[in-house]
Amino acid sequence: MLIKTHHDLSSYAKKFENSLNKQKIKVLVCCGTGCIASGSLKIYDELSRLIRENGSLADVDLLKEEEGTSVKKSGCHGFCEAGPLVRIEPYNYLYLKVKLEDCEDIFKQTILNGEPVERLMYQDEKKVYKTQEEIPFYHKQTRLVLENCGHMDAENIQECIARGGYEAFSKVLRTMEPKDVCKLIQDSGLRGRGGGGYVTGKKWGQVLSQPNPVKYIVCNGDEGDPGAFMDRSMMEGDPHKVIEGMLIAGYAVGAHTGYIYVRAEYPMAVERLKLAISQAEESGLLGENILGSGFDFDLHINKGAGAFVCGEGSALTASIEGDRGMPRVKPPRTVEQGLFGCPTVLNNVETFANVPFIITNGADEYKKYGTKDSPGTKAFALTGNVVNTGLIEVPMGTTLREVIFDIGGGIPDGKKFKAVQIGGPSGGCLTFDERHLDLPLSFDSLKKVGAMIGSGGMVVMNEDTCMVEVARFFMSFTQRESCGKCIPCREGTKRMLEILEKIVAGNGTVEDLDLLKDIADTVKNTALCGLGKTSANPVLSTLEYFHDEYLAHVVNKICPAKQCKDLSAIEIDASLCKGCSKCARNCPVNAISGKIKETYVIDKKVCIKCGACIEACSFKAIKEV
Structure with a gap:
């Protein structure tokens, strides 16, 4: 497949859409990182085998226009709690926590007869939710960027094109000047989804206005926050949407080279992006004279080495250049001197993934979602x-x-x-x-x-969470990830961590709380980059909203949530103890003594607070206080 013109793209889109319609049943097995870890690839193989042996397996190559049942590797469906997930179209059934032994029932009941396997569906005390869209988790969402994730073959550019992929890019090449693209994105109110919330169209316009003829597009896929996996799922589940957003940005500012910076810990995202780039190149949607427009654009992938600070723009570009990822003083800003000293558009994955919708539907349609100052x-x-x-x-x-x-x-x-x-x-x-x-x-x-x-x-x-320990945990993370370039972040995070560790160990004082706040304010106001400036937020926010919890730690020497081991003790309630000796027999450090049928006691100086005695006691006589 080689797409040389806008007409070619439109023709292939219609052809592939017709091919999809011939696939009467589509089986979408979640092959995002989470579900793969839970065994979804084995489920994919087993369902493929059963359908193949039945003689009804349709090839996912849409050029072949085969009828039958197709089995596809989709990206993340989103409902990670319930994985592995399998969606069956056109019924829109979503099966949860699917096991290998469930494949036979799915094949016989659903694929052959169209009947649901209700035991695999989401249900509560009210009812069984037979379609994915009914499930409360999905029903109250609005999925624009994630629209295709879990609903299409994540490894097939043909299906992407059938669903309108690259049409927005074709539209800007056919009908819009670069300045018009920048204005439309600015009119939409799209703000950077990477954290800062800067107006995207304004950034693009600033890069467009730079006189330097060499410009770059950089996509930040270095998602380093603990507990975050939004960008990863988009790169895995709909990589062509991210590529299309970058292509549109390249045309809008006059850039002909792009880089996607991805964490090396995201091997599936890297694999899917490489495949998508290769498919786009082979199809003529990346490279020279794209769609006969005279516009050239090449795309490269750089893998990050796991440094959290490389999520900061200037550190990220330094890393791509081959230097150590460390922030630099601004100005000049990235839009003026970014990658290789040239004007650079730097947005994160989700920001670029919003762009095709805006181009296709317009700024007013986009602003129907969200708030006046934060559309979308x-x-x-x-x-x-x-x-x-x-x-x-x-x-x-x-x-x-x-x-x-x-x-x-x-x-x-x-x-x-x-x-x-x-x-x-x-x-x-x-x-x-x-x-x-x-x-x-x-x-x-x-x-x-x-x-x-x-x-x-x-x-x-x-309610069982200790907010002081939460602050300590995140400060420990930030302190380890500090690049050490500026003193406020390098020394300030270290001192804050030392104070927090002192507090959770039971050695803190009221004066420590005042010092902790002073250091946090100083770091926030004087650190070089965004990592340092916001590193104090866990401290400042917990000090403000959970001050009583800090006072309990430093004044009363107790942890209200009973999570800080150094501030807790394990005691035996004499009124409940039966003297069975089970606690003593399970104590790994021999901290419990007593006689059979008499009350046992714990030597608090020896006790390591492991909780083994609590678990062993059949009479609930042992408690942490």
């Missing part, structure tokens, strides 16, 4: 103490309550909601209490309470 949707990786974990996409302005309790299904095991960490440890980490549950998720609303959307990681925490 935002993808979040919903994890932690929530029933339904996974990848979600909601309009900007959606409240935390809607995300956590409607889409997420609430807090498991009857526990109470306590906090949510949003945007990563250095990208707008803020904890919330009940007052903030109805706060709309947008760039400006979060900024007012000292937070940021960040890249979109969202970790929900229940």
Whole structure:
């Protein structure tokens, strides 16, 4: 397949759409990283075998126009809690937690007879949800960027074209001048989804106006936040949408070379991107004289070595150039002197993935979603103490309550909601209490309470979470990831971590809290780059919203959540102890003594608080206090 003109692209799109329609049944096996880890490739192979032996397996090569049943490797469906996932079209059945032994039933009941396998479907006390779209987790989402993820073959450019892929790029080449593209993206209000929220069209316009004839497009796929996997899922599930967004950006600013910077820890994303780039090159959608327009564009992949700081723009470009990834002083900004000292558009994966929709549907249609100052949707990786974990996409302005309790299904095991960490440890980490549950998720609303959307990681925490330990954990991460170039970040994060470790060990003082805040404010105001400036957010936010918890640690020497081992003790309730000796027999350090049928006691100086005695006691006489 070689696409030389706009007419070729349109013709192939119609041909491939007709081929898809001939596939009467489509079996989409989730082959995102999470489901693959749970065995989805074996499920893919088994379903393929069963259908092949039945003689009805259709080739996924749409040039062949075969009828029958197709089996495809899709990207992430989003409902990661319930993987491995299998979607069956045209019925829109979604099967959850599929095992290899379930394939026979899926084949016989659904593929041969169209009947659902209800035991594999989502259900609650109300009903069995037979279609994916009915499931509450999906029903309350608005999936624009993730529209194709889980609904198409992630490794097939033909299916991408059948679904309108590269039509937006064709449109700008046929009908728009570069300045018009920049203006449309600016009119849409699209803001960078990587954390800063800078107006995308404005950035593109700044690069377009630079006199240097050599310019670059760089896609930041270095998603380093703990608990975040939005960009990874987009690169795995719909890589051509990201490529198309970069092509449009290249045309808009006059750039002819692009780089996608991906974490090396994302091997599946790298593999899918390489395949997509190869397919686009072979099809004539990358390279020279694309679609006969005279526009040239080449795309390269760079793998990051796992440095969190390389998510910062100037550190990322330095890494691509072969230098150590360290931020530099600005100005000059990336739009003026970025990659190889040339003007550079640097946006993250999700930002580029929004572009084709805007070009196809217009700025006004895009602004129907979200809020006035934060149009569109935002993808979040919903994890932690929530029933339904996974990848979600909601309009900007959606409240935390809607995300956590409607889409997420609430807090498991009857526990109470306590906090949510949003945007990563250095990208707008803020904890919330009940007052903030109805706060709309947008760039400006979060900024007012000292937070940021960040890249979109969202970790929900229940009542058993110690917020001081949360601050210590994220500060430990940030301190390890500091590049060490500037003193405020290098020394400040180290000192904050030392104080937090002192507090959770039971040795903190009230004066330590004042010093902790002073250092945090100093680092926030004086650090060189975004990592350093926001590294104090976990400290400042928990100090503000959970100050009583800090005071309990330093004044009363207790951890209210009973998570800090140095501030807890294990005791035996004499009124409940039966003297069975089971606790003593299970203690690994012989800290428990006593006589049979008499109350046993724990030597707190010897006890290592491992909890083995609590688990061993049949009478619930041993508790952590």
